[in-house]
Amino acid sequence: MNEAVKALGISKGTAQRAFVELQEKGFIVLQSQGNWYHRRAHEWRLTTKRTQVATGVQLATNEWRHWRPQKQDAPQQSTRDAS
Numbered sequence: 494m495n496e497a498v499k500a501l502g503i504s505k506g507t508a509q510r511a512f513v514e515l516q517e518k519g520f521i522v523l524q525s526q527g528n529w530y531h532r533r534a535h536e537w538r539l540t541t542k543r544t545q546v547a548t549g550v551q552l553a554t555n556e557w558r559h560w561r562p563q564k565q566d567a568p569q570q571s572t573r574d575a576s
Contacts, residue, residue, distance in 0.1 A: 494535075512537075519556030 497508045515521045524544075525536035538544050544551045 518560045519558070522554070522556065 494505065494508050494512060497503070497511070498505055501508070503511075512521070516523070519540055521537045522540055523535055524538040525533075527533045527535040538551075540554045540556045543553050
């Protein structure tokens with residue numbers, strides 16, 4: 494995330510919200526969990542691109558295609574009399 498902050502010139506909070514949104518919408522997937530004590534950062538995978546892994550090549554999974562926005566409730570109509 495620090496790389497994103499520096500490269501994009503945004504705050505850590507903005508970067509964190511962007512990563513959450515990208516993950517929720519299926520554009521990125523957490524490939525490897527980071528560890529604070531061992532100074533390892535999270536490793537993310539783009540779902541739109543194929544990825545080189547230890548066992549060969551992992552094809553693009555395109556999870557973003559399955560994402561749908563949540564439907565919002567329709568606005569309630571007023572039941573007041575028009576006097």
